[in-house]
Amino acid sequence: MNERLRSMASHRLFWPVAVxxxxxxxxxxxxxxxxxxxxxxxxLYGTPIDILRLSAPLILVGxxxxxxxxxxxxxxxxxxxxxxxxxxxxxxxxQAPDQNSLVTVFTALAMAxxxxxxxxxxxGVLVSVIGIQPIIATLILMxxxxxxAQLVTEGQIITINSGPYRALGLGHLLxxxxxxxxAxxxxxxxxxxxxxxxxxxIIESVGGNREASRLAGIxxxxxxxxxxxxxxxxxxxxxFMMTANVSSADGNNAGLWVELDAILAVVIGGTSLxxxxxxxxxxxxxxxxxxxxxxxxxxxxxxxxTALLFKAVVVIAVCLxxxxxxxxxxxxxxxGGPPSPSSAPQPQxxxxxx
Amino acid sequence: MRNMxxxxxxxxxxxALAAVLLAGGMAACxxxxxxxxxxxxxxxxxxxxxxxxxxxxGWRTANTNSIKEAAAEAGIELKFDDAQQKQENQIKAIRNxxxxxxxxxxxxxxxxxxxxxxxxxxxxxxxxxxxxxRAVDSADKSLYKTxxxxxxxxxxxxxxxxxxxxxxxxxxxxxIVELQGTTGSAPANDRKKGFAEAIAADPKLKVIASQSGxxxxxxxxxxxEQFLKAHPKIDVLFAHNDDMGLGALEAITAAGKxxxxxxxxITIDAVKDGMQALADGKFNFIAECSxxxxxxxxxxxxxxxxxxxxxxxxxxxxxxxxxxxxKEALPNRKY
Numbered sequence: 001m002n003e004r005l006r007s008m009a010s011h012r013l014f015w016p017v018a019v020x021x022x023x024x025x026x027x028x029x030x031x032x033x034x035x036x037x038x039x040x041x042x043x044l045y046g047t048p049i050d051i052l053r054l055s056a057p058l059i060l061v062g063x064x065x066x067x068x069x070x071x072x073x074x075x076x077x078x079x080x081x082x083x084x085x086x087x088x089x090x091x092x093x094x095q096a097p098d099q100n101s102l103v104t105v106f107t108a109l110a111m112a113x114x115x116x117x118x119x120x121x122x123x124g125v126l127v128s129v130i131g132i133q134p135i136i137a138t139l140i141l142m143x144x145x146x147x148x149a150q151l152v153t154e155g156q157i158i159t160i161n162s163g164p165y166r167a168l169g170l171g172h173l174l175x176x177x178x179x180x181x182x183a184x185x186x187x188x189x190x191x192x193x194x195x196x197x198x199x200x201x202i203i204e205s206v207g208g209n210r211e212a213s214r215l216a217g218i219x220x221x222x223x224x225x226x227x228x229x230x231x232x233x234x235x236x237x238x239x240f241m242m243t244a245n246v247s248s249a250d251g252n253n254a255g256l257w258v259e260l261d262a263i264l265a266v267v268i269g270g271t272s273l274x275x276x277x278x279x280x281x282x283x284x285x286x287x288x289x290x291x292x293x294x295x296x297x298x299x300x301x302x303x304x305x306t307a308l309l310f311k312a313v314v315v316i317a318v319c320l321x322x323x324x325x326x327x328x329x330x331x332x333x334x335x336g337g338p339p340s341p342s343s344a345p346q347p348q349x350x351x352x353x354x
Numbered sequence: 355m356r357n358m359x360x361x362x363x364x365x366x367x368x369x370a371l372a373a374v375l376l377a378g379g380m381a382a383c384x385x386x387x388x389x390x391x392x393x394x395x396x397x398x399x400x401x402x403x404x405x406x407x408x409x410x411x412g413w414r415t416a417n418t419n420s421i422k423e424a425a426a427e428a429g430i431e432l433k434f435d436d437a438q439q440k441q442e443n444q445i446k447a448i449r450n451x452x453x454x455x456x457x458x459x460x461x462x463x464x465x466x467x468x469x470x471x472x473x474x475x476x477x478x479x480x481x482x483x484x485x486x487x488r489a490v491d492s493a494d495k496s497l498y499k500t501x502x503x504x505x506x507x508x509x510x511x512x513x514x515x516x517x518x519x520x521x522x523x524x525x526x527x528x529x530i531v532e533l534q535g536t537t538g539s540a541p542a543n544d545r546k547k548g549f550a551e552a553i554a555a556d557p558k559l560k561v562i563a564s565q566s567g568x569x570x571x572x573x574x575x576x577x578x579e580q581f582l583k584a585h586p587k588i589d590v591l592f593a594h595n596d597d598m599g600l601g602a603l604e605a606i607t608a609a610g611k612x613x614x615x616x617x618x619x620i621t622i623d624a625v626k627d628g629m630q631a632l633a634d635g636k637f638n639f640i641a642e643c644s645x646x647x648x649x650x651x652x653x654x655x656x657x658x659x660x661x662x663x664x665x666x667x668x669x670x671x672x673x674x675x676x677x678x679x680x681k682e683a684l685p686n687r688k689y
Contacts, residue, residue, distance in 0.1 A: 031584060040610055047583050054576060147438075156412045157571075157597065159627055170604075246571040246601050248627075253570040297565075298580035304537040304566035 012270045016285040019268075019318050023292050030300050043172045047295065055291035056179035057082070057238035061258055062265040062283040063190050064231030069266050071207045071224050072275030073134035077123060078235040078262060080145025081116050082255025085236035086243030087152040088112040090160050099162035108165070113236050119145070120232025124225035138228075142259065149251035159248040169244030179241050186234065191280050200278075203227065207275030261290050268318055289318065400659050401431045403451030405461035407488075408439040412625055416689030417462075417487065417645035424648025430655060441465055445472045452479045458655045460484040466491040466540075473497035482658045486651060488540070495666060499658055502651060502668045504643050506544030512641045512674050513545075513592060513620045514552025517559065520618075520638075521590075524558060528589045531581045532564035533574050533602060535594040541643075542566070545594045545622060562588075567598040574598030578605035593621045596628025596640065603636055614638055624675055626687050632680035640680070642672045645689060 008014060027034040027047075037046035061078050068075045092108035093099050119141060126137035171178035194200030205213045206223045214220040238258070243249045267273060268289055269282025293314055297307045320326045402425065406418055418434075425432035433456060435447035441464045451459050452475055459481055463469060469490045474497060476483050483498040490498070521528050530553070535542030546564070553559040563581050567573035574593060581588060582605060591606075593599035599621035606613045613619055614636045621628055624642040631637045647670045657664055675683060 033583070040608075045608070047580070050579050050583075155415045157627070170608075242572060246575055246604065248571055248600075250570060250572075250597075253568070253572065294576070295580060298577050299584050301563045301565065301584070303564070304534060307566070308537075 012279065013282060013285060015321050016268055016270070016282060016289060016318075019321070020285065020289050020292060023289070023296060023314075027292075027296055027299055034299060039175070042175065043177075044175045047299065049177065051288065051291050051295050052180050053177040054295070055287045056177070056183040057241045057255075058258065058261055058265060058287040058291060059183040059284050060186055060234045060238040060241070061231075061255075061262040062269075062287045063187055063280060064227075064234030065259075065262040066266050066269070066271055066278045066280055066283045067190070067194070067203060067227040068134070068231045069207075069263070069271055069273060070203055070275055070278035071227050072210070073127060073224065073227070074138065074263065074273070075123065075228060075231045076135065076138040076259050077119070077141035077145055078231060078238075079255040079258045080142050080149065081119055081232050081235040082239030082242055082258060083149035083249075083251050083253075084119065084145055084152065085112040085116045085239035086254045087149045087158065087249040087251050088115055089165070089240055090158045090243055090249035091152055093160045093162050093165055094158050099160060100164060102164055105162060105164040109240065112240070113233065116232045116236030116239075117229055120229040121225070123232065124228035127228060128221040128224040146251065149254070153249055153251040155251070157248050157250045161247065165240075165244050166247055167244070169241045169246075179245075182237065182241070186237065187280060187284060190230075194280075204276055204278060207278075262287075264315065265290055268322065270322065399429065399431050400458065400655060401433065401454075401456045402655055403433045403435070403447070403454070403456040403459045405435045405437055405444045405447040405451075405459075407437060407462045407464050412689055413623065413643075413645050417647070419688070420646040420648035421486075421651060422648070424652045428649075428652035428656065430652055437464060439464055441468060448472050448476065452476055452481060455479070456481060457659055458482050458484065460486055460651060460655070462487040463490050470494065470497065484651065484654055484658070486647060487645075500654060500664050500666055500668055502647055502654060502670065504670045504672060506541045506643075507548035507551075508669070509622050509641045509643055509672075510545035510548025510550075511552045512548075513622060513639065514549040516639045516641075516674065517590060517592075517618075517620060518553060518556050521556065521559065524589075526558070528559050529585065529587050530559060530561045530590040530592055531578075531585065531588050532561055533567040533577055533591065533593040533598040534564060535566070535569045535598075537566045539569075542569075542594055549592055559590075561592075567593070567601065569595050569597060571597045571601035574601030575605050576601075578602035579608070582606065582609040582611075588617055590618045590620065593619070595643075596621045596623040596625050596631075599637060600627055600631060603631065625689055626684075629675065629680050629684050629687055632675060632677055633684050635677055637680075638677065640675045642674060644670050644672045646670075 024035065034047055037044050037048055039045065061082070065075055065078065089108040089112040092111055093104055096104040098104060123138050123141060126132045126140070127134050167178055168182070169179055173181055194203065202213070202218050203223055205216070205218060206220045210220045210224075235255070239255055242254050265286030266283050268286035269279050269284070271278045271282060293311055297310065302310050404421060407414060422432060422434065433451065433454070435443075437443040437447060444461060444464055448459060448461065449472065459476055460483070463485065466489065470492055473483060473492065477497055485498055485501040485503070487503045489501050489503065532546065532549070534546055550561070553561075562585055565577045565581070567577045574597065578591070578601065591599065591602055593602060599619055602619070603613045606617055611617055619637045620639045621637060622641045622643055624640045628637065628640055632640050650668070650670065654664055654668070
């Protein structure tokens with residue numbers, strides 16, 4: 001029994017799940033109805049559904065970010081790409097004679113996605129071909145991209161009234177929000193592409209050691225280029241959801257700081273910022289934890305002045321219990337002896353032997 | 355190999371960073387409107403140098419247009435600069451205006467602090483300065499002639515007073531939820547303060563929850579969703595701007611309640627989308643925060659140029675709107 005508990009605790013997803021369960025439990029103690037879900041207008045309605053729906057964009061951005069980070073890179077431009085793609089889509093719809101026409105909406109989505117792919121390719125070229133450090137290369141678009149989004153919206157908030165577009169953020173399928181299925185679909189697609197083929201291992205190999213991978217016959221530069229394009233595509237879809245959620249495109253605020261939340265989700269999920277191994281399921285959990293934390297602040301009505309501190313404390317706690325060394329130290333103190341090697345795995349930077 | 359890449363990396367990083375900064379600087383230069391050379395010297399036409407914060411919202415765009423139109427109407431030559439949210443751009447623009455010897459300088463400061471040096475330069479050059487929309491926290495009040503802008507406390511107070519007036523007949527507690535602006539920003543602090551002061555007049559009125567929605571629609575919506583779940587009885591929503599109120603509308607509808615009827619909604623700003631919601635009966639009251647201060651600014655410039663004394667603090671001319679007033683005003687709304 002004790003053995004089984006220990007092996008469960010050493011599973012890499014154990015701690016993120018534990019944190020999520022604790023947060024939900026605290027909320028339920030504070031307000032017993034927190035987890036209640038009821039049927040309203042034929043859809044499920046309740047705080048857990050809100051959390052799932054609102055975390056969908058973050059999950060999408062996080063998935064792309066996971067791939068980028070596993071190659072040893074980082075993509076700071078995702079927030080700006082969300083804003084640009086949302087702005088382009090909303091602008092096109094707002095100028096159409098019939099905003100509810102499916103053709104209009106799909107044209108808008110295709111245009112915006114196309115623009116996002118170009119921006120992702122720009123990031124990819126800067127990093128993989130020109131060799132600029134990822135943090136700097138994507139910083140360019142993070143800063144300039146906000147300006148681009150403003151140019152598209154001309155500094156205004158574009159309000160649209162389009163049923164099909166709105167459905168991306170607020171529509172329902174089988175009583176659940178459509179956004180959840182989109183995020184889930186993207187997760188399954190990326191998981192299938194990376195885990196059912198050698199692609200995932202190749203990406204991890206590039207992150208582990210780009211030069212060794214190249215010498216082993218992997219086209220490292222092409223892999224690096226690819227992950228930035230995928231990241232931009234994920235950000236674009238997330239941008240659609242964000243703007244659809246409020247039926248308006250705000251160049252200034254759509255996706256603001258989402259890059260930082262996405263990086264945090266990836267780290268909480270157990271993927272090392274140094275590159276190498278990546279965990280898509282961990283990132284999804286990380287995104288759920290971040291959204292639950294935000295919702296907790298509102299649900300418990302923690303004052304805005306203390307909310308930032310509260311979030312910081314929780315995030316620090318999550319990161320600490322995720323760190324094997326910290327847990328080992330804590331365990332040693334409690335037990336008064338050296339930790340057994342099995343309870344302290346070292347998932348920092350793992351060498352990939354492909 | 356790895357080591358070599360590491361040693362190269364910082365240099366590349368610096369080069370890229372330099373490129374970014376350079377691009378930013380160029381954009382700023384390209385934007386500054388140098389206009390005709392010389393300036394007001396020898397000409398009886400007043401020349402005004404204006405440095406705008408940026409173009410971050412519809413409100414700001416309307417503000418810019420109002421100033422440009424009013425200048426043309428008043429026959430004042432306007433040199434306009436967009437600072438793109440950066441203080442250094444603004445300081446640069448003001449120094450340019452000083453060199454060009456304009457007759458009066460006006461600007462909306464991006465941030466509150468750090469203006470003493472450049473304002474001193476303007477004072478030494480004998481050029482009067484007018485602050486618009488936002489204040490500076492300079493201890494030396496002689497560095498600028500006057501501050502023309504909205505009174506955020508008053509906007510909050512007017513909202514609160516309307517609510518007190520309209521809930522006279524209510525029996526039992528009136529539960530209010532508040533959507534605050536960006537935490538720590540002057541409009542959020544002041545509107546909260548003014549509202550709280552006004553509703554203190556009636557003990558029935560109780561703010562049961564107050565959270566920041568960051569002045570955005572998405573923020574307002576997300577917070578309102580949780581308010582609705584945590585508090586079964588919400589009578590009134592007070593949002594610090596229209597956008598948060600508009601976001602909250604969606605959350606209220608999704609919860610199966612009717613905005614404007616089941617929940618009374620009070621907001622501030624009166625931008626076009628907000629006025630539309632008010633005219634449609636979804637909002638109940640808006641206290642205006644007007645960006646159209648151009649005509650007042652031009653009047654002030656003329657007075658100051660003629661050597662007249664002006665009060666150190668001037669409020670923008672603003673009003674409030676009920677649903678009926680919104681229907682009337684909507685067709686002529688500029689922003």
